Amino acid sequence: MENAHHRVLVVGGGNGGISVAARLRNAGVHDIAIVEPREEHLYKPLFSHVAGGTARASITVRPQRDVMPKGVTWIQDAVTAVQPETNAVVLDSGDRLTYDQLIVCPGIQLDWDRVPGLVEAMQTPVAASHYEFDLAQKASALLRDLTRGTVVFTQPDGTASCAGAAQKPMYQACDYWRATGVLGDIRVVMVVPTETAFLPPFDRELERKIDEYGIELRTRSVVLRVDADAQEVVLGGPDGPEHLHYDVLNVEPPQSAPDWLKASTLTAPRATGGFVEVDPETLRHPRFPNVWSLGDAAGTTNSKCGGALRKQTWVVAKNVARVLRGKEPTARYDGYAVCPFTVSRSTVVWAEFDDTGAQKPTIPFFRRMYRESRLSWIFDRHILPWVYWNLILTGRV
Incomplete structure (x- = not known):
């Protein structure tokens, strides 16, 4: 070669x-x-479902050779x-x-070493992430088995892949804890670097769920360091450093x-x-x-x-x-992006937006598609994976 x-x-x-x-x-x-x-191809959008306990890890992976287009050389x-x-x-x-x-x-690239102590924390039994295959399965067990204590979910500052996905397993876990009667004994903290939960067109829907679950939202905040031995995360926010003990830590790592x-x-x-x-x-x-x-x-x-x-x-x-x-x-990209927020174990807030943060629905006359919906959940959890393996990877849609 x-x-x-x-x-x-x-x-x-x-x-x-x-x-x-x-x-x-x-x-x-x-x-x-x-x-x-890599020898395996991963459907990463389902990782948050794996961590949230609504999908098996096995359905997110297939052999790389099976998805290679015919007539294309794989090096x-x-x-x-x-x-x-x-x-x-x-x-x-x-x-x-x-x-x-x-x-x-x-x-x-996932830059785990950019936050002091984060690598060490991932090696302990109480910290995980839904941004890697093995750690998503670990997160699923941790969130499922938690019955009391403090759980911290974090989103990094700077550019990240589907940054809002940091919140997805949190909502699913809260819905599960509420169903099993332990949500009142669990303190849930969400750390985001932004001014609000996500973007103005969708904040109202997300904040309604945050209030419903009793989640403590830390805006304009980032993780400064993690003490794995003490199970403590140090946050940097508008009011200065905050030391927060955790019983479970789920992290979206810094990226570049x-x-x-x-x-x-x-x-x-x-x-x-x-x-x-x-x-x-x-x-x-x-x-x-x-x-x-x-x-x-x-x-x-x-x-x-x-x-x-x-x-x-x-x-x-x-x-x-x-x-x-x-x-x-002659073809032009219009800045479109989408983030399906799984705000429970059966509903999704379908956030579609452009590169200015303005709402950009696929169906222009259906601007209320961003409202919490069971239909959006079915599309995100069941239909999209089939579309991905059978239509997207084959270049048909």
């Missing part, structure tokens, strides 16, 4: 990479390769460097790949672009997070016109989430296919 060349090289075999490659194949593009080291290796000046990518094996068009979508991406020339000068510089509409790199990026690794203006990927993969596939035919890109 040394010095192999491909017409289209895709970095990352997650939702974005598989979907955009499938769309390109459906458009008749040949000689596509995906670089992805099972990891990228260590990208060199857009010479149209090359360097792999962990030492191989060097060249390309005509490069699509960068390796996802986001992969280290190899931060070190590349694809990032914008003086940009934070190390994400790929792109035109926010065409998703094309402004300095390297044969480089594209989408998903969590792209320096777009939208909220990072799986719902945004569906539209982004369509835009990139359309534009790359046109460029390969010698035409200019």
Whole structure:
């Protein structure tokens, strides 16, 4: 494989990479390769359901080979460097790949070590996270078995993948504790860096559930450090540091672009997070016109989430296919994002919004779709997973 060349090289075999490659194949593009080291493909939107006790972990994972589009080459290796000046990518094996068009979508990096004591806390029996497969299962058992004490849920400051998902297992757990008669004996604290629970168009619905469950919401607050031995988290907020003992801690870790991406020339000068510089509409790199990026690794203006990927993969596939035919890109991404808040074990608040935070419903005349709904739960928990495995990853929607 040394010095192999491909017409289209895709970095990352997650939702974005598989979907955009499938769309390109459906458009008749040949000689596509995906670089992805993992042997398993994960449907991460269900991780919060796993932690909340409403989904089995086994249904979130499939073999990577089973989701690879037909006719696409899978290079099972990891990228260590990208060199857009010479149209090359360097792999962990030492191989060097060249390309005509490069699509960068390796996802986001979980920076556990950015919060002192967080790594050590995850190794204890009382701390978990629904942002990793194994830890989501751990969180499920912890939340299920808790009958009294203090549980703390945290959302990090800065850019994160579906940041609002920090709240999802919390609401499901509260609904379970209420049903089993122990909610009154459990103190629930939610830590968010924002001014409100989420975004103004949806805050009223979320705050109603927060009040209903008796959750203590800490806004404009972040985790400064964790003392795993003492089971204590130190928060930084508008009133100064707060030391909070926990019996269970569920964390959404700080996040950033992969280290190899931060070190590349694809990032914008003086940009934070190390994400790929792109035109926010065409998703094309402004300095390297044969480089594209989408998903969590792209320096777009939208909220990072799986719902945004569906539209982004369509835009990139359309534009790359046109460029390969010698035409200019015409498809545009509109900044759409979505966060289905599981506010109980049977209802969802369906939050759709654009890159300004304004409501952007898929059905324009149905602007009340954001209200708590059983139908939205069925769609999020049961229909969307089927759509993901059978339609999204095959490039059909």
